[in-house]
Amino acid sequence: MEVLVEAAGAGEEVSAGSPHYDNVSASLLGGFVVIYSTKPLRVVRFEVDATFVLAVPKVKPPKGKTRLMREVLPREVSVESLVHNVGRAMALTAGLLSGDLELAGRGMRDAVVEPVRAPLIPCYREVREAALEAGALGVAVSGAGPSMLALVRGPEEASRVSEAVAEAYRRCGVEAETVVAKPAPGVVRVA
Template structure:
């Protein structure tokens, strides 16, 4: 039986809110698909039960609607990505499941169809569709959403090293939705201009595999200031990481995980620094070194 395997992702990278994500090898979600006659989707999650109206079920309904088909499929998801930690667990689960189904069914579709379906399924967790995590999990590397209607994106393949800090804390109720509700509804025009410059640096750095440019784009004065109070040990972890040689630091997605961009030679020192920050705050955490990686769609040969 074919195994769909999608990586963890970190969305936003500071200034690139809702349009930028990177795929990394910190964690993976895996899914198995059995295809039979008839029509319907049955999803089982190993280790937890998100209920019948989950991201994977919604993603399949959208996929079938888009393709104008309906197949009977049984999905088993084993998600090793920490749930509700800002690491794209829900998007990766949907992408892994769809990749497994397409392989078993012998179907080939435009990768954007997969991203759109998985992103649509995200509404079950976030309250509204969003496509950055799903795109990263599907295509790997670094992705930039260039249009929402119609959905379009570009993929880059930078070689980047990160340190991922994952605190073991109770998640906020409806965490992604809650973290969207704290965002500012308006910004000053001068702030807007500075933010455009940062996003430009971020995308340019990803395209050129230039860590210094990426780090410049990881600064943010719009989204992150509104969210840091909800991210445990953020200030201490950021300070310690930068002192240890990190190039940039940001919240991973909606948090509470954090992401430090590092040169490979500094990875262990930054890992130790972030782990120390959590320990000094009395927070248990897993801190891992990770690198950009490929997405789930490589298994069935889509470009």
């Protein structure tokens, strides 16, 4: 599994400047993927039953978007923020693995990355608030943005959250698409 992810990461490094193992492992393996080491690369994959609303604003990303979004990240993090984020990551993981979606949603609150990236993401606050008010259990930026994702209980909530998020983007003057999705099975066969 790791060999395949490393090979895909090498391709990602050529195109994006760094391997982004988190992106390629999720694309290849599907499900819920945790990378707990990069040297050596160690990946764990889990099946999860969760529904997400993806919100994709139709905006042209700046050249070198991923690099730009990495440059705004703080080089040092307070112990308080570190403890917060580790605890939230554990809550997200425990919630998804146990089926406790409320716990998983509470784990989607970041104290380090999203606060500095939010101002660079169109309608971030409006979309986040609209999704939560419509019943989303948690909201996060997808990767480096500008897409966002909301964890929901099921199809009924997904419909409400999709409509609320689309309306929030309209009020901001941004065209966006919403997609309801579940974690995919990943690559079924490698030829």
